[in-house]
Amino acid sequence: MDANAEPVIALRGVRADLGSRPVLRGIDLTVHRGEVVALLGANGSGKSTAVRSVIGQVAIHAGEIDLFGTPRRSFRDWARVGYVPQRTTAAGGVPATVTEIVSSGRLSRTRFGVFRTADRRAVRHALELVGMADRAKDNVDALSGGQHQRVLIARALAAEPELLIMDEPMAGVDLASQEVLAHTLKDQVAAGTTVLLVLHELGPLEPLIDRAVVLRDGCVLHDGPPTPAVGQHALPGHDHVHPHAPAGAEPIRTGLLS
Protein backbone atom coordinates (compact mmCIF):
# COMPACT_ATOMS: atom_id res chain seq x y z
CA MET A 1 0.00 0.00 0.00
CA ASP A 2 1.26 3.44 -0.88
CA ALA A 3 2.38 5.20 2.27
CA ASN A 4 0.97 8.47 1.03
CA ALA A 5 -2.48 6.97 0.67
CA GLU A 6 -2.65 6.26 4.38
CA PRO A 7 -4.78 8.89 6.10
CA VAL A 8 -3.02 11.23 8.51
CA ILE A 9 -6.12 11.43 10.70
CA ALA A 10 -8.92 8.88 10.75
CA LEU A 11 -11.94 9.07 13.06
CA ARG A 12 -14.50 6.27 12.92
CA GLY A 13 -17.75 6.43 14.84
CA VAL A 14 -16.29 8.67 17.54
CA ARG A 15 -18.58 9.49 20.45
CA ALA A 16 -17.74 11.76 23.36
CA ASP A 17 -19.61 13.26 26.29
CA LEU A 18 -18.95 16.35 28.34
CA GLY A 19 -20.54 15.62 31.67
CA SER A 20 -23.77 13.84 30.79
CA ARG A 21 -24.27 15.74 27.54
CA PRO A 22 -23.32 13.91 24.34
CA VAL A 23 -21.13 16.26 22.30
CA LEU A 24 -20.01 13.92 19.53
CA ARG A 25 -22.52 11.30 18.36
CA GLY A 26 -20.59 9.11 15.97
CA ILE A 27 -18.23 11.26 13.90
CA ASP A 28 -16.43 9.90 10.84
CA LEU A 29 -13.62 12.06 9.53
CA THR A 30 -10.63 11.27 7.36
CA VAL A 31 -7.83 13.68 6.54
CA HIS A 32 -5.33 12.61 3.89
CA ARG A 33 -1.74 13.71 3.53
CA GLY A 34 -1.43 17.24 2.16
CA GLU A 35 -5.11 18.03 2.62
CA VAL A 36 -6.43 21.18 4.26
CA VAL A 37 -9.68 20.39 6.05
CA ALA A 38 -11.82 22.96 7.84
CA LEU A 39 -14.21 21.93 10.59
CA LEU A 40 -17.13 24.32 10.65
CA GLY A 41 -20.22 24.59 12.78
CA ALA A 42 -22.05 26.73 15.28
CA ASN A 43 -21.00 27.07 18.90
CA GLY A 44 -21.73 23.81 20.67
CA SER A 45 -21.73 21.76 17.46
CA GLY A 46 -18.78 19.74 18.71
CA LYS A 47 -16.05 21.00 16.39
CA SER A 48 -13.60 21.92 19.13
CA THR A 49 -14.32 18.66 20.97
CA ALA A 50 -13.67 16.71 17.77
CA VAL A 51 -10.27 18.34 17.35
CA ARG A 52 -9.42 17.91 21.02
CA SER A 53 -10.30 14.24 20.84
CA VAL A 54 -7.80 13.83 18.00
CA ILE A 55 -4.96 15.17 20.15
CA GLY A 56 -6.08 13.12 23.14
CA GLN A 57 -7.39 15.97 25.32
CA VAL A 58 -10.97 14.68 25.37
CA ALA A 59 -11.77 11.10 26.34
CA ILE A 60 -13.92 9.28 23.80
CA HIS A 61 -16.23 6.49 24.87
CA ALA A 62 -16.80 4.85 21.51
CA GLY A 63 -15.14 4.71 18.12
CA GLU A 64 -11.55 4.75 16.95
CA ILE A 65 -9.00 7.46 16.22
CA ASP A 66 -5.84 6.83 14.21
CA LEU A 67 -2.97 9.29 13.77
CA PHE A 68 -0.54 8.50 10.95
CA GLY A 69 -2.00 5.00 10.84
CA THR A 70 -1.34 4.32 14.54
CA PRO A 71 -4.14 4.07 17.10
CA ARG A 72 -4.07 7.32 19.07
CA ARG A 73 -3.58 5.52 22.38
CA SER A 74 -0.26 4.09 21.25
CA PHE A 75 0.79 7.13 19.19
CA ARG A 76 3.98 8.63 20.62
CA ASP A 77 5.49 10.55 17.74
CA TRP A 78 4.07 13.92 18.81
CA ALA A 79 6.83 15.91 17.10
CA ARG A 80 4.95 15.21 13.83
CA VAL A 81 1.92 17.11 15.16
CA GLY A 82 1.80 20.88 15.66
CA TYR A 83 -1.09 22.05 17.83
CA VAL A 84 -2.40 25.61 18.05
CA PRO A 85 -4.92 25.89 20.88
CA GLN A 86 -7.75 28.37 20.94
CA ARG A 87 -6.17 31.57 22.14
CA THR A 88 -7.03 32.27 25.72
CA THR A 89 -6.30 35.28 27.83
CA ALA A 90 -4.97 32.99 30.54
CA ALA A 91 -1.19 33.26 30.72
CA GLY A 92 1.46 32.09 33.09
CA GLY A 93 2.05 34.06 36.26
CA VAL A 94 5.66 34.87 35.33
CA PRO A 95 6.84 37.04 32.41
CA ALA A 96 8.05 35.12 29.37
CA THR A 97 9.50 36.26 26.07
CA VAL A 98 8.28 35.32 22.62
CA THR A 99 11.37 33.14 22.11
CA GLU A 100 10.84 31.33 25.41
CA ILE A 101 7.25 30.48 24.46
CA VAL A 102 8.15 29.33 20.94
CA SER A 103 11.06 27.23 22.29
CA SER A 104 8.51 25.09 24.17
CA GLY A 105 7.27 23.90 20.78
CA ARG A 106 10.73 22.64 19.87
CA LEU A 107 11.10 20.39 22.96
CA SER A 108 9.60 17.39 21.17
CA ARG A 109 12.54 17.44 18.74
CA THR A 110 15.22 17.59 21.44
CA ARG A 111 16.74 14.92 23.63
CA PHE A 112 16.07 15.66 27.30
CA GLY A 113 15.32 19.29 26.43
CA VAL A 114 18.91 20.16 25.48
CA PHE A 115 18.86 22.81 22.73
CA ARG A 116 21.46 22.65 19.97
CA THR A 117 22.25 25.23 17.32
CA ALA A 118 19.79 23.61 14.91
CA ASP A 119 17.02 23.91 17.52
CA ARG A 120 17.70 27.61 18.10
CA ARG A 121 17.71 28.10 14.33
CA ALA A 122 14.35 26.31 14.02
CA VAL A 123 12.83 28.56 16.70
CA ARG A 124 14.19 31.63 14.93
CA HIS A 125 12.87 30.35 11.58
CA ALA A 126 9.40 29.70 13.03
CA LEU A 127 9.31 33.30 14.28
CA GLU A 128 10.33 34.56 10.84
CA LEU A 129 7.53 32.53 9.25
CA VAL A 130 4.91 34.44 11.24
CA GLY A 131 6.72 37.77 10.96
CA MET A 132 7.53 38.04 14.66
CA ALA A 133 11.32 37.74 14.57
CA ASP A 134 11.72 41.42 15.50
CA ARG A 135 9.69 40.86 18.68
CA ALA A 136 11.69 37.77 19.77
CA LYS A 137 12.88 39.30 23.04
CA ASP A 138 9.63 41.03 23.98
CA ASN A 139 7.37 39.94 26.79
CA VAL A 140 4.34 38.12 25.34
CA ASP A 141 2.06 40.17 27.58
CA ALA A 142 3.00 43.26 25.55
CA LEU A 143 1.59 41.74 22.33
CA SER A 144 -1.77 42.31 20.71
CA GLY A 145 -4.24 39.44 20.30
CA GLY A 146 -3.21 38.87 16.71
CA GLN A 147 0.49 38.92 17.51
CA HIS A 148 -0.07 36.51 20.37
CA GLN A 149 -1.85 34.12 18.01
CA ARG A 150 1.10 34.35 15.62
CA VAL A 151 3.41 33.38 18.48
CA LEU A 152 1.26 30.32 19.26
CA ILE A 153 1.44 29.29 15.61
CA ALA A 154 5.21 29.77 15.59
CA ARG A 155 5.35 27.52 18.68
CA ALA A 156 3.53 24.79 16.73
CA LEU A 157 5.77 25.30 13.67
CA ALA A 158 9.00 25.16 15.70
CA ALA A 159 8.92 21.35 15.68
CA GLU A 160 8.52 21.36 11.88
CA PRO A 161 5.36 19.23 12.08
CA GLU A 162 3.79 17.24 9.24
CA LEU A 163 0.31 17.86 10.60
CA LEU A 164 -0.99 21.18 11.91
CA ILE A 165 -4.09 21.17 14.10
CA MET A 166 -5.53 24.60 14.84
CA ASP A 167 -8.51 25.55 16.98
CA GLU A 168 -10.09 28.81 15.73
CA PRO A 169 -6.80 30.41 14.67
CA MET A 170 -8.60 33.53 13.41
CA ALA A 171 -10.70 34.27 16.50
CA GLY A 172 -9.86 37.64 17.99
CA VAL A 173 -7.17 38.34 15.39
CA ASP A 174 -6.79 41.72 13.71
CA LEU A 175 -6.94 41.94 9.92
CA ALA A 176 -3.21 42.48 9.46
CA SER A 177 -2.41 39.36 11.48
CA GLN A 178 -5.12 37.41 9.63
CA GLU A 179 -3.30 38.12 6.39
CA VAL A 180 0.05 37.08 7.85
CA LEU A 181 -1.53 33.88 9.15
CA ALA A 182 -3.17 33.08 5.81
CA HIS A 183 0.17 33.64 4.08
CA THR A 184 2.07 31.47 6.59
CA LEU A 185 -0.46 28.69 6.21
CA LYS A 186 -0.25 28.90 2.41
CA ASP A 187 3.53 28.35 2.56
CA GLN A 188 3.09 25.42 4.94
CA VAL A 189 0.50 23.80 2.67
CA ALA A 190 2.72 24.35 -0.35
CA ALA A 191 5.49 22.51 1.52
CA GLY A 192 3.17 19.53 2.00
CA THR A 193 1.90 20.05 5.55
CA THR A 194 -1.49 18.52 6.33
CA VAL A 195 -3.87 20.89 8.12
CA LEU A 196 -6.99 20.34 10.19
CA LEU A 197 -8.48 23.52 11.51
CA VAL A 198 -11.59 24.62 13.36
CA LEU A 199 -13.11 27.76 11.91
CA HIS A 200 -16.16 29.83 12.63
CA GLU A 201 -16.27 30.88 8.99
CA LEU A 202 -14.00 30.31 6.00
CA GLY A 203 -12.87 33.93 5.79
CA PRO A 204 -9.44 34.74 4.35
CA LEU A 205 -8.38 31.08 4.47
CA GLU A 206 -11.07 30.04 1.98
CA PRO A 207 -8.75 29.66 -1.07
CA LEU A 208 -6.55 27.22 0.87
CA ILE A 209 -9.25 24.86 2.02
CA ASP A 210 -9.71 21.59 0.12
CA ARG A 211 -12.60 20.27 2.12
CA ALA A 212 -15.09 21.61 4.63
CA VAL A 213 -16.68 19.36 7.23
CA VAL A 214 -19.70 20.91 8.88
CA LEU A 215 -20.84 19.63 12.26
CA ARG A 216 -24.22 20.15 13.83
CA ASP A 217 -25.23 18.77 17.23
CA GLY A 218 -22.29 16.38 17.21
CA CYS A 219 -23.00 14.88 13.77
CA VAL A 220 -21.37 15.47 10.41
CA LEU A 221 -23.82 17.50 8.33
CA HIS A 222 -21.67 18.11 5.26
CA ASP A 223 -18.33 16.73 4.08
CA GLY A 224 -17.12 18.05 0.75
CA PRO A 225 -15.65 20.99 -1.08
CA PRO A 226 -16.26 24.29 0.66
CA THR A 227 -19.26 26.16 -0.69
CA PRO A 228 -18.20 29.65 -1.63
CA ALA A 229 -20.02 32.38 0.24
CA VAL A 230 -22.58 34.22 -1.84
CA GLY A 231 -23.88 37.76 -2.03
CA GLN A 232 -22.55 40.21 0.46
CA HIS A 233 -20.85 37.40 2.37
CA ALA A 234 -18.51 36.83 -0.55
CA LEU A 235 -17.07 40.31 -0.15
CA PRO A 236 -14.20 40.76 2.23
CA GLY A 237 -15.09 42.88 5.20
CA HIS A 238 -18.81 42.16 5.19
CA ASP A 239 -20.79 43.04 8.31
CA HIS A 240 -21.33 40.27 10.83
CA VAL A 241 -24.97 40.27 11.82
CA HIS A 242 -25.79 37.53 14.28
CA PRO A 243 -29.48 36.67 14.29
CA HIS A 244 -29.37 35.37 17.86
CA ALA A 245 -27.44 38.26 19.31
CA PRO A 246 -29.26 40.07 22.12
CA ALA A 247 -31.84 42.53 20.84
CA GLY A 248 -30.31 45.88 20.19
CA ALA A 249 -26.77 44.49 20.04
CA GLU A 250 -24.73 46.41 17.53
CA PRO A 251 -23.63 44.18 14.64
CA ILE A 252 -19.90 44.02 14.09
CA ARG A 253 -19.41 46.51 11.32
CA THR A 254 -16.07 46.37 9.66
CA GLY A 255 -16.89 49.60 7.86
CA LEU A 256 -15.28 48.33 4.69
CA LEU A 257 -18.49 48.13 2.67
CA SER A 258 -20.08 51.40 3.67
Added chain:
Amino acid sequence: MDLLDYAFMQRALLAAVLVGITAPAVGIYLVQRRQALMGDGIGHVAMTGVGLGFLLSASPVWMATAVSVLGAVIMELIRWYGKTRGDLALAMLFYGGMAGGVMFINLAPGGSNANLTSYLFGSLSTVSESDVTAICLLAAFVVLVTLGLRRQLFAVSQDEEFARVTGLPVRALNLLTAVTAAVTVTVAMRVVGLLLVSALMVVPVAAAQQLSRSFAATFAIAVAIGISVTVGGTVTSYYQDVPPGATIVLLTIAVFIALSVAATPLARRRARALAAAQPAGDPAECTIPATRGASDEVGV
Protein backbone atom coordinates in the same frame (compact mmCIF):
# COMPACT_ATOMS: atom_id res chain seq x y z
CA MET B 1 34.09 39.34 60.04
CA ASP B 2 33.90 37.95 63.52
CA LEU B 3 30.61 36.17 62.97
CA LEU B 4 32.37 33.63 60.72
CA ASP B 5 34.51 32.56 63.69
CA TYR B 6 31.57 30.69 65.15
CA ALA B 7 30.80 27.24 63.75
CA PHE B 8 27.07 27.71 64.34
CA MET B 9 27.12 30.90 62.27
CA GLN B 10 29.01 29.16 59.46
CA ARG B 11 26.33 26.49 59.40
CA ALA B 12 23.57 29.07 59.60
CA LEU B 13 24.98 31.11 56.71
CA LEU B 14 25.45 28.01 54.54
CA ALA B 15 21.86 26.96 55.21
CA ALA B 16 20.69 30.52 54.51
CA VAL B 17 22.46 30.65 51.12
CA LEU B 18 21.03 27.27 50.11
CA VAL B 19 17.52 28.36 51.06
CA GLY B 20 18.01 31.64 49.21
CA ILE B 21 18.79 29.66 46.06
CA THR B 22 16.27 26.83 46.28
CA ALA B 23 13.10 28.56 47.52
CA PRO B 24 12.77 31.04 44.60
CA ALA B 25 14.03 28.40 42.12
CA VAL B 26 11.01 26.20 42.88
CA GLY B 27 8.71 29.09 43.68
CA ILE B 28 8.97 30.53 40.16
CA TYR B 29 7.28 27.42 38.71
CA LEU B 30 4.55 27.52 41.37
CA VAL B 31 3.92 31.21 40.62
CA GLN B 32 3.87 30.45 36.89
CA ARG B 33 1.23 27.76 37.50
CA ARG B 34 -0.68 30.14 39.78
CA GLN B 35 -0.20 27.83 42.74
CA ALA B 36 1.61 30.42 44.81
CA LEU B 37 0.13 29.12 48.05
CA MET B 38 1.11 25.50 47.49
CA GLY B 39 4.28 26.01 49.55
CA ASP B 40 2.14 27.17 52.45
CA GLY B 41 0.03 24.00 52.23
CA ILE B 42 3.09 21.77 52.14
CA GLY B 43 4.45 23.65 55.16
CA HIS B 44 1.33 22.72 57.13
CA VAL B 45 1.61 19.07 56.14
CA ALA B 46 5.32 19.00 57.04
CA MET B 47 4.38 19.73 60.67
CA THR B 48 3.10 16.17 60.98
CA GLY B 49 6.52 14.99 59.83
CA VAL B 50 8.29 17.09 62.46
CA GLY B 51 5.95 15.72 65.14
CA LEU B 52 6.53 12.16 63.97
CA GLY B 53 10.29 12.77 64.04
CA PHE B 54 10.09 13.67 67.71
CA LEU B 55 7.72 10.83 68.54
CA LEU B 56 9.86 8.19 66.80
CA SER B 57 13.16 9.78 67.87
CA ALA B 58 14.07 10.13 64.18
CA SER B 59 15.55 13.17 62.45
CA PRO B 60 12.75 15.76 62.19
CA VAL B 61 14.24 17.06 58.92
CA TRP B 62 14.14 13.69 57.17
CA MET B 63 10.72 12.81 58.65
CA ALA B 64 9.36 16.18 57.52
CA THR B 65 10.80 15.51 54.04
CA ALA B 66 9.11 12.12 53.83
CA VAL B 67 5.72 13.38 55.05
CA SER B 68 5.69 16.57 52.98
CA VAL B 69 6.69 14.65 49.82
CA LEU B 70 3.80 12.29 50.50
CA GLY B 71 1.51 15.27 51.14
CA ALA B 72 2.60 16.99 47.90
CA VAL B 73 1.95 13.82 45.90
CA ILE B 74 -1.54 13.55 47.43
CA MET B 75 -2.19 17.22 46.59
CA GLU B 76 -1.18 16.59 42.98
CA LEU B 77 -3.44 13.53 42.82
CA ILE B 78 -6.33 15.58 44.24
CA ARG B 79 -5.70 18.18 41.52
CA TRP B 80 -6.06 15.46 38.84
CA TYR B 81 -9.06 13.63 40.18
CA GLY B 82 -10.64 15.99 42.68
CA LYS B 83 -12.24 18.52 40.34
CA THR B 84 -14.93 20.44 42.20
CA ARG B 85 -14.32 19.01 45.67
CA GLY B 86 -10.57 19.46 45.28
CA ASP B 87 -10.21 22.58 47.40
CA LEU B 88 -12.12 21.06 50.32
CA ALA B 89 -9.92 17.98 50.21
CA LEU B 90 -6.83 20.21 50.18
CA ALA B 91 -8.13 22.19 53.17
CA MET B 92 -8.57 18.96 55.11
CA LEU B 93 -5.07 17.86 54.21
CA PHE B 94 -3.57 21.17 55.39
CA TYR B 95 -5.38 21.36 58.70
CA GLY B 96 -5.02 17.64 59.30
CA GLY B 97 -1.28 18.07 58.79
CA MET B 98 -1.09 20.92 61.27
CA ALA B 99 -3.21 19.18 63.91
CA GLY B 100 -1.25 15.96 63.42
CA GLY B 101 2.01 17.81 64.10
CA VAL B 102 0.73 19.30 67.35
CA MET B 103 -0.71 15.94 68.43
CA PHE B 104 2.41 13.85 67.72
CA ILE B 105 4.81 16.29 69.36
CA ASN B 106 2.75 16.32 72.55
CA LEU B 107 2.63 12.51 72.55
CA ALA B 108 6.43 12.37 72.26
CA PRO B 109 8.22 11.81 75.60
CA GLY B 110 9.21 15.23 76.93
CA GLY B 111 7.82 16.90 73.84
CA SER B 112 5.77 20.09 73.92
CA ASN B 113 4.69 22.84 71.58
CA ALA B 114 7.91 24.63 72.49
CA ASN B 115 9.83 22.09 70.37
CA LEU B 116 7.55 22.83 67.48
CA THR B 117 8.15 26.57 67.64
CA SER B 118 11.70 26.34 66.32
CA TYR B 119 10.32 24.55 63.25
CA LEU B 120 7.37 26.88 62.81
CA PHE B 121 9.39 30.08 62.84
CA GLY B 122 12.91 28.81 62.14
CA SER B 123 15.85 28.53 64.47
CA LEU B 124 19.06 29.15 62.61
CA SER B 125 21.37 29.06 65.59
CA THR B 126 20.36 25.48 66.42
CA VAL B 127 21.12 24.10 62.94
CA SER B 128 23.24 21.00 63.61
CA GLU B 129 25.94 19.27 61.55
CA SER B 130 23.49 16.58 60.47
CA ASP B 131 20.90 19.23 59.56
CA VAL B 132 23.46 20.90 57.30
CA THR B 133 24.26 17.59 55.59
CA ALA B 134 20.56 16.98 54.97
CA ILE B 135 20.03 20.54 53.74
CA CYS B 136 23.00 20.27 51.31
CA LEU B 137 21.77 16.98 49.82
CA LEU B 138 18.19 18.21 49.46
CA ALA B 139 19.28 21.55 48.00
CA ALA B 140 21.44 19.75 45.41
CA PHE B 141 18.37 17.77 44.33
CA VAL B 142 16.27 20.93 44.04
CA VAL B 143 18.90 22.78 41.96
CA LEU B 144 19.36 19.78 39.68
CA VAL B 145 15.63 19.57 38.95
CA THR B 146 14.83 23.28 38.65
CA LEU B 147 17.81 24.07 36.40
CA GLY B 148 18.24 20.78 34.54
CA LEU B 149 14.59 20.46 33.58
CA ARG B 150 13.88 24.18 33.24
CA ARG B 151 12.63 23.95 29.64
CA GLN B 152 10.28 21.06 30.41
CA LEU B 153 9.00 22.60 33.65
CA PHE B 154 8.54 25.96 31.92
CA ALA B 155 6.50 24.35 29.13
CA VAL B 156 4.29 22.40 31.55
CA SER B 157 3.75 25.38 33.86
CA GLN B 158 3.01 27.76 30.99
CA ASP B 159 0.51 25.68 29.00
CA GLU B 160 -0.23 22.21 30.32
CA GLU B 161 -2.43 21.15 27.41
CA PHE B 162 0.14 22.16 24.80
CA ALA B 163 2.85 20.36 26.78
CA ARG B 164 0.79 17.15 26.67
CA VAL B 165 0.41 17.45 22.89
CA THR B 166 4.18 17.82 22.48
CA GLY B 167 4.47 14.43 24.17
CA LEU B 168 6.02 15.66 27.43
CA PRO B 169 5.35 13.38 30.43
CA VAL B 170 3.17 16.03 32.02
CA ARG B 171 1.96 13.98 34.98
CA ALA B 172 5.47 12.92 35.88
CA LEU B 173 6.71 16.52 35.61
CA ASN B 174 3.82 17.80 37.75
CA LEU B 175 4.62 15.19 40.39
CA LEU B 176 8.28 16.12 40.24
CA THR B 177 7.43 19.80 40.74
CA ALA B 178 5.29 18.91 43.77
CA VAL B 179 8.01 16.70 45.25
CA THR B 180 10.66 19.36 44.63
CA ALA B 181 8.48 21.97 46.32
CA ALA B 182 8.05 19.63 49.30
CA VAL B 183 11.80 19.09 49.54
CA THR B 184 12.37 22.84 49.41
CA VAL B 185 9.95 23.39 52.26
CA THR B 186 12.00 21.10 54.48
CA VAL B 187 15.25 22.72 53.33
CA ALA B 188 13.89 26.12 54.34
CA MET B 189 12.17 24.89 57.51
CA ARG B 190 15.16 25.45 59.83
CA VAL B 191 15.93 28.88 58.38
CA VAL B 192 12.61 30.72 58.01
CA GLY B 193 10.24 28.19 59.56
CA LEU B 194 7.34 26.24 58.11
CA LEU B 195 4.87 29.10 58.44
CA LEU B 196 7.07 31.54 56.51
CA VAL B 197 8.52 29.16 53.89
CA SER B 198 6.00 30.13 51.26
CA ALA B 199 6.97 33.81 51.47
CA LEU B 200 10.51 33.00 50.38
CA MET B 201 9.21 30.93 47.46
CA VAL B 202 6.84 33.59 46.17
CA VAL B 203 7.91 37.10 47.16
CA PRO B 204 11.40 37.10 45.49
CA VAL B 205 9.69 35.97 42.26
CA ALA B 206 7.09 38.72 42.55
CA ALA B 207 9.87 41.25 43.23
CA ALA B 208 11.97 40.04 40.27
CA GLN B 209 8.97 40.39 37.95
CA GLN B 210 9.00 44.13 38.56
CA LEU B 211 12.23 44.35 36.56
CA SER B 212 12.21 41.48 34.10
CA ARG B 213 10.56 40.70 30.80
CA SER B 214 11.77 37.11 30.41
CA PHE B 215 11.45 33.94 32.44
CA ALA B 216 15.23 33.42 32.48
CA ALA B 217 15.86 36.91 33.88
CA THR B 218 13.06 36.49 36.45
CA PHE B 219 14.68 33.24 37.60
CA ALA B 220 18.15 34.81 37.94
CA ILE B 221 16.94 37.97 39.69
CA ALA B 222 14.67 36.01 42.07
CA VAL B 223 17.55 33.76 43.14
CA ALA B 224 19.82 36.81 43.59
CA ILE B 225 17.16 38.46 45.76
CA GLY B 226 16.68 35.17 47.66
CA ILE B 227 20.38 34.88 48.53
CA SER B 228 20.64 38.58 49.47
CA VAL B 229 17.72 38.51 51.87
CA THR B 230 18.54 35.19 53.54
CA VAL B 231 22.17 36.20 54.12
CA GLY B 232 21.17 39.76 55.04
CA GLY B 233 18.54 38.53 57.47
CA THR B 234 20.88 36.01 59.07
CA VAL B 235 23.63 38.59 59.59
CA THR B 236 21.12 41.11 60.95
CA SER B 237 19.79 38.56 63.43
CA TYR B 238 23.37 37.97 64.63
CA TYR B 239 24.07 41.62 65.40
CA GLN B 240 20.60 42.62 66.52
CA ASP B 241 18.65 40.21 68.67
CA VAL B 242 15.83 39.63 66.18
CA PRO B 243 14.37 36.35 64.90
CA PRO B 244 16.03 35.46 61.54
CA GLY B 245 12.92 34.00 59.85
CA ALA B 246 10.80 37.08 60.40
CA THR B 247 13.72 39.38 59.50
CA ILE B 248 14.27 37.55 56.22
CA VAL B 249 10.61 37.67 55.22
CA LEU B 250 10.22 41.35 56.11
CA LEU B 251 13.42 42.15 54.18
CA THR B 252 12.03 40.30 51.13
CA ILE B 253 8.82 42.29 51.26
CA ALA B 254 10.85 45.50 51.60
CA VAL B 255 12.80 44.52 48.45
CA PHE B 256 9.52 43.88 46.66
CA ILE B 257 8.17 47.31 47.60
CA ALA B 258 11.43 49.06 46.69
CA LEU B 259 11.57 47.36 43.27
CA SER B 260 7.90 48.08 42.59
CA VAL B 261 8.49 51.77 43.21
CA ALA B 262 11.71 51.77 41.17
CA ALA B 263 10.06 49.87 38.31
CA THR B 264 7.28 52.37 37.65
CA PRO B 265 9.48 54.81 35.64
CA LEU B 266 11.12 51.81 33.94
CA ALA B 267 7.75 50.46 32.79
CA ARG B 268 6.77 53.89 31.53
CA ARG B 269 9.98 54.21 29.55
CA ARG B 270 9.44 50.76 28.03
CA ALA B 271 5.87 51.60 27.05
CA ARG B 272 7.07 54.80 25.37
CA ALA B 273 9.81 52.91 23.51
CA LEU B 274 7.25 50.37 22.36
CA ALA B 275 4.84 53.09 21.19
CA ALA B 276 7.68 54.77 19.29
CA ALA B 277 8.59 51.47 17.62
CA GLN B 278 5.06 51.05 16.23
CA PRO B 279 4.68 52.62 12.78
CA ALA B 280 2.75 55.87 12.87
CA GLY B 281 -0.89 55.66 11.89
CA ASP B 282 -1.13 51.97 12.77
CA PRO B 283 -4.88 51.38 12.88
CA ALA B 284 -6.44 50.38 16.16
CA GLU B 285 -6.90 46.65 16.24
CA CYS B 286 -10.18 45.40 14.85
CA THR B 287 -10.95 42.29 16.81
CA ILE B 288 -13.76 39.86 16.47
CA PRO B 289 -15.21 39.00 19.88
CA ALA B 290 -14.32 35.50 21.01
CA THR B 291 -17.80 34.88 22.35
CA ARG B 292 -20.46 35.02 19.73
CA GLY B 293 -24.18 34.54 19.82
CA ALA B 294 -25.32 31.09 18.77
CA SER B 295 -25.65 31.07 15.03
CA ASP B 296 -25.97 28.42 12.40
CA GLU B 297 -25.00 30.87 9.71
CA VAL B 298 -21.60 29.50 8.93
CA GLY B 299 -20.02 30.15 5.61
CA VAL B 300 -21.19 27.07 3.77
